[in-house]
Amino acid sequence: MPSFHGSCAHDHDCEAQDCSSAWSLYQHIDTQRVRCLNEAVEGSCRKVFKPWHLRLETSSGTQLDSEEDDPELLLHVPFDGAVKLTGITVIGGPDGASPSKLKVYINRDDLDFATVADLPAVQEWELLENYSGQIEHPMHAAKFSGVHSIDLHFPANFGAARTTVTFIGLRGEFTERKRQAVEAVYESKPMPQASTDHKVPEQQGAGWNLGM
Incomplete structure (x- = not known):
């Protein structure tokens, strides 16, 4: 698929106007299942998805680093339901440590570096160094x-x-939650009363209601 190199700056100052609602999908990330290949500290990839007002936190415990001398990263980010995505912003490190390119794939659970080397991305960007989050792709x-x-x-x-x-x-x-496991609920139907006009069935069928 063709690359898309577009980016845009916000048309207002997010310090003066609350942008948190626009960037709130982090609440629907299944954080414990987020994983990353080639991260220097295992689990650090989960720390970069956070509220908008915390986006400028840069302590060592709140950032994702690749291994030394190997800048490549591959994150898998599952949601707790279905979402429609319209934009992404990435804040990177200083002194050339910010990522310069991003490729995005959807609804896959089997990707590694060898796979993505040959797999066309759904969309990709040439990134800009972005230290405040004002650049949206x-x-x-x-x-x-x-x-x-x-x-x-x-x-x-x-x-x-x-x-x-x-x-x-x-x-x-956010559009919907994942369907929960279907639970079958057994409801017994009452036996009909015996009469001289109608024969009582030897076995009465049971009804099944499917509940979410």
Whole structure:
């Protein structure tokens, strides 16, 4: 699929106007199942999905770093339901550590670096160094509807020995929760009264109601 290199800056100051509702999809990420290949500290990938007002936190415990001398990262991000994605913003590290490219895949659970090397992305961008979150990369809404998981591939950065990501914001709409396991509820039907006109069946059928 063709690349999409577009980006746009917000048309207002998010410090003066609350942008938290626009970037609230982090609440629907199944955080405990987020994982990342080539992260220097296991589980650190979960720390970059956070509320908008915390996006500028840059302490070592709240950022994602790749392994030294290997800038590539591949995150798997599942949601707790279906979402429609319309935009993404990525805040990276200073001194060339910000990711310079992003490829996105949807509804896959089997990706690794070898797979994405040959697999066309649903959409991809050439990123800009973005230290405040003011740069948004629009997503093709028609391609990002009914999304239950996304994979974010950062293949390179701006020249540093490792890639650093401190915040990933997702804009869009939460549409539905995953269907829960179907529970069958057995309800016995009362036996009809005996009469001289009607024969009582030897076995009365049972009804099954499916509940969510």
